Amino acid sequence: MxxxxxxxxxxxxxxxxxxxxxxxxxxxxxxxxxxxxxxxxxxxxxxxxxxxxxxxxxxxxxxxxxxxxxxxxxAPCAHVAAQLDQQLTDLDQQIAELTALRASVAEHYQAASQGDPTQCDATQICSYI
Structure with a gap:
């Protein structure tokens, strides 16, 4: 073909x-x-x-x-199972890291969305991050 x-x-x-x-x-x-x-x-x-x-x-x-x-x-079954097990471990780690990152971004967003730009400390560039 x-x-x-x-x-x-x-x-x-x-x-x-x-x-x-x-x-x-x-x-x-x-x-x-x-x-x-x-x-x-x-x-x-x-x-x-x-x-x-x-x-x-x-x-x-x-x-x-x-x-x-x-x-x-x-038959690659055992090798595939090992690869998929590692893939699950890696995904769980990535999910944990992304969950922590999301929480951090949400905190910064909350502070920034309720902040007053006139009260910003210029020496910190942006006090929300």
């Missing part, structure tokens, strides 16, 4: 498909006599996996490692 067909079947752009190919996430593809890429049908499943992995927040490096495990003939 041609690049446009493979990309459409995987719900991505041809540019993304080419990028994943350049990054080594797809095996080098056969080119026909006309120079067009000719992707085998299993390429779509691989692209869909890459897309789902990106939606789960995995990096290309993490995705590449999972694909390497699968390409070596092993």
């Amino acid at each position: 041609r690049i446009g067909e493979a990309a459409a079947a995987a719900e991505m752009t041809t540019k993304a498909l080419r990028f994943y190919e350049q990054q080594g996430l797809l095996a080098p593809v056969h080119r026909g006599p006309n120079g067009y890429r000719d992707y085998p049908p299993e390429t779509v499943a691989r692209l869909q996996f890459i897309r789902r992995s990106k939606l789960a927040g995995l990096t290309l490096t993490e995705i590449r490692k999972i694909l390497q495990v699968r390409d070596a003939g092993q």
Whole structure:
């Protein structure tokens, strides 16, 4: 199948498909006599996996490692579980940091919205931050 067909079947752009190919996430593809890429049908499943992995927040490096495990003939289930566990830990940390940041911004906003600009100390640039 041609690049446009493979990309459409995987719900991505041809540019993304080419990028994943350049990054080594797809095996080098056969080119026909006309120079067009000719992707085998299993390429779509691989692209869909890459897309789902990106939606789960995995990096290309993490995705590449999972694909390497699968390409070596092993089920990557344990590796995927470990990656997702780390992803959850990282997300929990980010959520905690964002929650703290939001509370800080809310405090500064409350002070700034109720402040009197005529009472501002010019030596502090802005006394609300």
